[in-house]
Amino acid sequence: xxxxxxxxxxxxxxxxNESKKFFEKLKNKPxxxxxxxxxxxxEAEFKKTDCLQCANCCKTTGPLFTDKDIERIAxxxxxxxxxxxxxxxxxxxxxxxxxxxxxxxxxxxxxxCSIYDVRPKxxxxxPHTDRKKFQQISNLTLKNVAICPAAFNIVxxxxxxxxx
Ligand code: SF4
Ligand code: SF4
Numbered sequence: 614x615x616x617x618x619x620x621x622x623x624x625x626x627x628x629x630n631e632s633k634k635f636f637e638k639l640k641n642k643p644x645x646x647x648x649x650x651x652x653x654x655x656e657a658e659f660k661k662t663d664c665l666q667c668a669n670c671c672k673t674t675g676p677l678f679t680d681k682d683i684e685r686i687a688x689x690x691x692x693x694x695x696x697x698x699x700x701x702x703x704x705x706x707x708x709x710x711x712x713x714x715x716x717x718x719x720x721x722x723x724x725x726c727s728i729y730d731v732r733p734k735x736x737x738x739x740p741h742t743d744r745k746k747f748q749q750i751s752n753l754t755l756k757n758v759a760i761c762p763a764a765f766n767i768v769x770x771x772x773x774x775x776x777x
Pocket of ligand 1: 645671739740764
């Protein structure tokens with residue numbers, strides 16, 4: 614898995630223009646069954662890809678923390694939201710709460726998330742390949758394919774599956 618992760622930025626770069634063009638066409642003419650196809654591709658990919666062998670998202674890019682995330686996770690630690698913020702978070706250039714650094718402080722050496730049951734919504738949804746109207750997040754997906762081997766494979770598969 615580590616070899617795949619190491620090669621991913623180059624692979625994603627090589628495919629960038631092709632994928633970008635595909636997403637432009639997809640936005641203009643999304644097939645009626647796109648949500649269904651994405652769900653199917655997402656499920657098939659995550660049957661093959663074991664996130665516990667990877668954790669590259671947790672190691673290289675942190676999630677945003679919404680107010681609800683902060684309340685829930687602070688409660689888990691028996692902290693007040695402001696105490697949790699002071700201890701773990703910072704405000705980024707978009708004025709969002711994010712981790713003070715990466716790898717994520719809640720990631721264990723075994724790649725398990727120590728706050729899995731209460732983890733941020735952004736972590737639950739990453740890499741967003743099963744979300745509805747997938748064509749609307751193409752810019753984000755083009756970034757995620759360089760981080761997430763599963764997202765990369767899903768995008769390659771959707772290009773094969775949907776001829777535009
Ligand atoms: S979501 Fe993607 S980057 Fe994150 S652990 Fe799973 S395969 Fe790796
Ligand atoms: S909170 Fe958990 S799932 Fe989210 S980045 Fe940290 S270790 Fe990964």
